[in-house]
Amino acid sequence: MSRIAARFEALKARGRKALIPYITAGDPEPGNTVPLMHEMVTAGADIIELGVPFSDPMADGPVIQQACERALKHRTSLRKVLEMVREFRRDNIETPVVLMGYLNPVEIMGYETLAEDAARAGVDGVLTVDLPPEESAELAGALKRHGIDPIFLLAPTSHEGRIRSVSEVAAGFVYYVSLKGVTGAATLDVDAVAEKLALIRRQTALPVGVGFGIGDAEAAAKVSRIADAVVVGSVLVKRIAANVDDPAAGRREVAQVLADMRRAMDQATTTTPA
Amino acid sequence: MSTVIKPEQTPDWRAFPDARGHFGPYGGRFVSETLMEPLLELQEAYQRYLQDPQFLDELDRDLVHYVGRPSPLYLAERLTRELGGARVYLKREDLNHTGAHKVNNTIGQALLAKRMGKTRIIAETGAGQHGVATATVAARLGLECVVYMGAEDIQRQAPNVYRMRLLGARVVPVTSGSRTLKDALNEAMRDWVTHVDNTFYIIGTVAGPHPYPAMVRDFQAIIGREAREQYQAAEGRLPDALVACVGGGSNAIGLFHPFLADEGVAMYGVEAAGDGIDTGRHSAPLCAGKPGVLHGNRTYLMEDEDGQIIETHSVSAGLDYPGVGPEHAWLKDVGRVQYVPITDREAMEAFHRLTRTEGIIPALESSHAIAYGLKLAPTLDPAQGIIINLSGRGDKDINTVARLEGIEL
Ligand SMILES: Cc1ncc(COP(=O)(O)O)c(C=O)c1O
Numbered sequence: 001m002s003r004i005a006a007r008f009e010a011l012k013a014r015g016r017k018a019l020i021p022y023i024t025a026g027d028p029e030p031g032n033t034v035p036l037m038h039e040m041v042t043a044g045a046d047i048i049e050l051g052v053p054f055s056d057p058m059a060d061g062p063v064i065q066q067a068c069e070r071a072l073k074h075r076t077s078l079r080k081v082l083e084m085v086r087e088f089r090r091d092n093i094e095t096p097v098v099l100m101g102y103l104n105p106v107e108i109m110g111y112e113t114l115a116e117d118a119a120r121a122g123v124d125g126v127l128t129v130d131l132p133p134e135e136s137a138e139l140a141g142a143l144k145r146h147g148i149d150p151i152f153l154l155a156p157t158s159h160e161g162r163i164r165s166v167s168e169v170a171a172g173f174v175y176y177v178s179l180k181g182v183t184g185a186a187t188l189d190v191d192a193v194a195e196k197l198a199l200i201r202r203q204t205a206l207p208v209g210v211g212f213g214i215g216d217a218e219a220a221a222k223v224s225r226i227a228d229a230v231v232v233g234s235v236l237v238k239r240i241a242a243n244v245d246d247p248a249a250g251r252r253e254v255a256q257v258l259a260d261m262r263r264a265m266d267q268a269t270t271t272t273p274a
Numbered sequence: 275m276s277t278v279i280k281p282e283q284t285p286d287w288r289a290f291p292d293a294r295g296h297f298g299p300y301g302g303r304f305v306s307e308t309l310m311e312p313l314l315e316l317q318e319a320y321q322r323y324l325q326d327p328q329f330l331d332e333l334d335r336d337l338v339h340y341v342g343r344p345s346p347l348y349l350a351e352r353l354t355r356e357l358g359g360a361r362v363y364l365k366r367e368d369l370n371h372t373g374a375h376k377v378n379n380t381i382g383q384a385l386l387a388k389r390m391g392k393t394r395i396i397a398e399t400g401a402g403q404h405g406v407a408t409a410t411v412a413a414r415l416g417l418e419c420v421v422y423m424g425a426e427d428i429q430r431q432a433p434n435v436y437r438m439r440l441l442g443a444r445v446v447p448v449t450s451g452s453r454t455l456k457d458a459l460n461e462a463m464r465d466w467v468t469h470v471d472n473t474f475y476i477i478g479t480v481a482g483p484h485p486y487p488a489m490v491r492d493f494q495a496i497i498g499r500e501a502r503e504q505y506q507a508a509e510g511r512l513p514d515a516l517v518a519c520v521g522g523g524s525n526a527i528g529l530f531h532p533f534l535a536d537e538g539v540a541m542y543g544v545e546a547a548g549d550g551i552d553t554g555r556h557s558a559p560l561c562a563g564k565p566g567v568l569h570g571n572r573t574y575l576m577e578d579e580d581g582q583i584i585e586t587h588s589v590s591a592g593l594d595y596p597g598v599g600p601e602h603a604w605l606k607d608v609g610r611v612q613y614v615p616i617t618d619r620e621a622m623e624a625f626h627r628l629t630r631t632e633g634i635i636p637a638l639e640s641s642h643a644i645a646y647g648l649k650l651a652p653t654l655d656p657a658q659g660i661i662i663n664l665s666g667r668g669d670k671d672i673n674t675v676a677r678l679e680g681i682e683l
Contacts, residue, residue: 055451055582056568058463059306065450077580103304103567105581130304130567134294155308157470162310180308181468 003096003124004149004172007046008207008228017224017269019044019262020209022100022233023254024051024067025084026076027240032247034087036240036254041095043255044262049127049231052081052101059129061184063234066241078105078114082121089122098125098151098172111142119146125172127151133165140169153177154200156192167204173229174204177212184234188213194226217257217264224265232261285608287534290601295484295571298607301600303483305570309463312470317485319390324492329385336381337496340414341371343378345497347504347661352631360514360654362647364634364664365501365529374637374666375497375525376407380476382493384411387474394418394473398462400427400455400521401592401639402434403666404478409443419443422461424454427591434670452585455595459569479522480599483570487599494528501661502532509659515540515650518663519642520560520613521592523599525665534610543602544646546588547615557586559598560606560613568596573603589618589674590638592666620645625668625675637666638674 001009011018021040025033037048053071057064078101085097099118106114106128118126126143133152140150149172154163156179166174178193179185193210200208210223211231220230236254243250295301303313323329337343346366354362367375380397387395395412398421399405405421412419421438425447428435438445451457459482466475480487480494505513516533518526520543533539548556556562559574566575568583576584576596588594605611616624621638624645629635636644640663647662654660668675676683 055584056456056460058460058569059467061464062450069451072582075580077582079580104575104577104583107566107572108564108577108579108581129306130570132303132305132307132310134310135302135304153307155306155310157308157311159311162307166307177306177308180470182464185468 002147002149002172004047007096008173011046015269017227017265018046018209018229019220019258019265020047020049020229020231021045021236021258022049022051022231023236023240024053024064024071025081026053026071026074027067027237028070028244028247030074030076030080030084032251033084036251037088038091039251039255040258041092043258045095045258047096047098047229049098049100050081050085052078052099052105054102054105057102059182061182061234063184063237063241067237070244078109082117082123085123086121096124097122098127099123100127100129103128103131106139111139115142115146115148119148123148125149125151127153127175129153133169136169144171151175156180156196160199160203163200163203167206170204170206173207173209174200175231176200176208176210176227178210179213181212183212185213186215188219190222190226193223197226217260220261221264221268224268230261230265287531291484291488295488297601297604299565300572300603301484301487302572303570304567304572305483306467308467308470309483313483313485320386320485320489323386323389329389333382333385337378341377341381342369343496344500344504345369347501347508349508350632353628354651356631357648357651359652359656361656361659362651363505363513363659363661365497365661367497367525367663367665368634368636368640368667372403372407372410373669374403374407375494375528376404376478377410378496378528379478379490379493379524380404380407380411383474383476384415384417387417387476388415390474392472392474394420394469395476396420396422396462396465396473397476397478398422398455398458399478400424400458400594401590402427402431402438402670403592405443405445406434406437406441408476409438409441412443413441420465421445422448422458422465424452424458425449426453427455430591430674431670432673455591456583479524480527480601481522481569481571481597487571487601490524491527491531491601494524495531497525497528497663498530498532501529505659505661512536512539513661514538514654514658515542515660517542517544517643517647517650517660519544519593519639519665520598520602521595521639522597523602525663527599527601529661529663530611541611542646542650543611543613544616544642545613546590546593546642547617548587550617551615555587556615557588557594557596558615559596560602561615565603571600573597573600574606589621589678590642592637592639593642614646616642616645622675622678624648634664635668636664637668638671640665
């Protein structure tokens with residue numbers, strides 16, 4: 001069983017939902033990333049989504065675009081991100097790590113090389129935002145051969161047929177993008193999300209995470225009642241951006257935001273909804 | 275003219291792309307999930323209307339009465355005499371309404387948008403020609419229009435920015451990344467994913483995810499269809515070579531595509547070599563780049579060893595793009611089209627030469643094609659002939675040219 005599947009099973013057994021923070025690797029500088037990963041685990045993260053910086057992050061709003069720009073000033077390449085995961089694994093062998101990014105850095109490295117090196121570094125899942133299932137056979141195949149879960153997005157515009165084709169290639173979990181828009185937008189419609197999740201669950205037995213537009217503990221709590229995982233990114237990256245000159249303070253603020261979300265989520269899932 | 279046809283070796287050029295938008299290994303649809311369904315809808319609508327006689331009639335009528343087509347195929351006699359080689363013909367896309375080939379495509383896509391019930395149009399622009407052509411058709415059809423333009427390009431192309439505003443478009447400066455065309459495209463994609471229900475994204479070149487490269491090509495192929503007929507009427511045969519500049523590649527594929535099966539017709543796509551290919555400061559992915567994935571398709575890109583897109587350079591904003599249409603990537607690999615570099619300096623010389631010998635001020639983009647034509651024509655025989663695509667007029671560039679020559683306007 002993959003580390004991701006094991007994590008979801010363990011959470012289920014305890015009646016808990018997964019909290020998945022996203023950070024951009026190398027932001028604001030490479031030395032910040034591994035300590036931040038550990039602090040996020042301490043604050044209650046169940047799975048870590050590590051953003052691989054890209055020069056043209058088309059699906060991201062300004063917050064993550066600027067994080068990519070900060071990280072790229074230090075030339076945080078995909079290879080460097082794999083080194084960070086290897087370093088993280090020296091002290092943590094339980095928490096799954098998912099790489100999230102765009103296809104081009106993966107293309108240039110080569111699918112087979114990436115799959116092999118990522119597996120060796122201790123990566124558990126790979127999500128390439130601009131790779132829909134139609135184009136994914138080769139990369140998904142390489143990842144699966146090396147025991148890595150290919151993670152895919154679903155969106156409000158995904159009809160039944162598309163949900164089915166995603167569920168055929170996806171492993172680990174599927175990631176439902178809660179709104180039409182880029183990361184960091186702030187218009188979460190929980191009822192609409194719940195409706196779509198019902199449709200998704202008819203097509204796949206995989207756990208379903210929800211992300212994009214979850215901006216505070218209250219929203220995280222609401223989503224945790226209907227989803228298997230809550231993914232948060234821009235709200236954390238904003239804390240890093242507000243403390244670029246003092247990364248340790250940024251890490252503390254990120255941990256605080258996560259701890260609040262963790263508490264609200266655990267309360268929401270142990271009490272019955274109003 | 276007789277060409278030896280080898281059916282077992284010659285691809286059926288019209289059969290490309292395949293159903294998923296692939297030209298060999300290039301093209302495809304590399305976008306986030308949210309845009310997949312809208313792209314499939316667009317493809318369905320475009321395929322349907324391309325067979326719809328009413329749609330095609332309306333398009334033809336607009337191309338004649340609004341754009342001013344057919345554009346002339348002009349024999350540049352004085353230039354031909356000076357060069358002492360092949361007869362040089364210019365396909366006069368500069369005479370179209372709004373001053374470039376871009377409007378052939380925006381008319382087509384805007385009519386499609388209207389048929390699909392979209393009320394809001396967005397576009398990206400580099401030189402501002404596509405932005406102007408989009409703002410123009412949006413004004414005419416009464417559609418809201420937002421144009422994304424790199425902050426850098428807004429500086430270089432001020433007259434076009436004002437034209438767009440006069441036409442009622444909102445021009446949004448893009449300050450992320452390199453603040454040029456590629457970043458404008460990113461921002462337009464972000465807008466589209468956010469307003470996908472009511473918004474139609476008019477991409478200005480043969481790039482982007484499927485069906486854009488095929489759709490934009492089909493709207494621009496009017497250039498080559500006319501040129502083929504006009505040349506045959508003038509010379510009683512087919513031309514020996516075609517020359518066009520390649521930014522994203524829409525004017526080039528528009529000229530080339532109807533001739534692809536004519537084996538005797540050589541084709542040259544001219545990329546912007548900026549300060550020179552060996553300086554690294556250029557915009558020539560086909561001459562000096564590597565395959566990768568950007569803006570929804572797989573194609574040749576200007577990128578570093580980590581797969582990050584690198585900054586490009588060209589004196590002409592319309593060629594200042596790190597990618598190129600996927601069909602060109604494929605035509606390069608199969609050897610059907612030669613892609614050649616022309617530097618800023620060569621383009622500037624050609625700009626002046628055409629202006630002085632023929633009384634035609636070419637766009638700086640088109641000046642790259644002229645510059646290669648100046649090299650090619652003398653190597654051919656006076657019995658031969660070439661067509662250079664004069665993709666746009668140079669009025670928009672006079673500030674740039676004056677500045678480069680130290681003249682205050
Ligand atoms: C006059 C002119 N020619 C050529 C181009 C380059 O585009 P493409 O390669 O798509 O024809 C532009 C782009 O702005 C242009 O304005």
